[in-house]
Amino acid sequence: MKFILFRHGHSLANQESRIVSSLEHGTKKNGGPLGTGFGLSDKGKQEVHLSATSLADHIKSYSTSTKKQTQVSILASPFKRTLETANLIHDTFQTSLDMHIPSPVQVLDLRERFFGEFEMQTPSDDLYTAVWNQDAIDPFHQKFGVESVATVTQRTTGVVRSEEQKVEEGAETFVILVSHGDALQILQTAMRGWSGDRHRQLEHLNTASWREVKWCPELAEVHRR
Incomplete structure (x- = not known):
């Protein structure tokens, strides 16, 4: 089983430099600069x-x-920007790969990290940096009402572990995890075996970029037991 992290494409929230991190705002089909959600x-x-x-x-x-x-499996956060990304990936695969590609499956635990009191605020880069500075001190912090790095680690690695239970003999499955910048950054930090306070030390995933990841050797050995 091969895991591919795929960050959503440039969004209307990115365009406005606005943090849209709650399910309430991230899944809406109205509002935003075009009245169609984010x-x-x-x-x-x-x-x-x-x-x-x-x-x-x-x-x-x-x-x-x-x-x-x-085989290919596409799992996506339920946010509008990630579902649209997943559907575009699916459409591209349908025309590019000579195999059946199941429709994307929504997975709640791939959702965006919640940024608490900064929700719907701008400019996003400055606000993210304020949170990341605290992350580097304590991955359990919930300052500003944000979801902790530790909590994001638990739910995103849980998705990977759940998929690993579905391995089929004789087939190689590519699992595409369509999610958000912080969620994917924190997930790959955990799979590398690093503590959560180091998640900003990894190369950032730009919008619409993908990266194949695997457990570090020590954790991979545990998963094989």
Whole structure:
């Protein structure tokens, strides 16, 4: 089983430099600059198509080189921007990969990290930095009413562990996890075996970018037991 982290494309929230981190605001189909909620911007849709095409090429290359039976599963946060990203990935895969691609599945635990009192505020970069500075001191903190790094770690790694239970003999499954910047940053930190206070030390995932990840050797050994 191979896990691919895929951050949503550039969104209308990114466009406004606005934090949209709650289920209430992130899943709405109204409001926002266009009155359609905080889904993808036109720039984001183009980004996702290009990135999904490169991921499809990666999967095809793997299948060709290993001659293994390959399956694809797409799991997505229920936010509008992540669901739109997941559906664009699915559409691209349908035309690029010679296999059945199941429709994306919504997974609540892949949702955005909640940023408490900064919800719907701008400018997002300054507010994120204030939270990240506290993260580097204490991954359990809930200052400003934010969801702690530890809590995000627990729910996102839980998604990975749950999927690992579904391994099928004789098939290689690519699991695409479509989520948000902080959620994916924290997840890959945990899979690397690092403490949560170090999550900003990893290379950041830009919008619509993807990265294949795996457990570090020590944790992988535990998962094989």
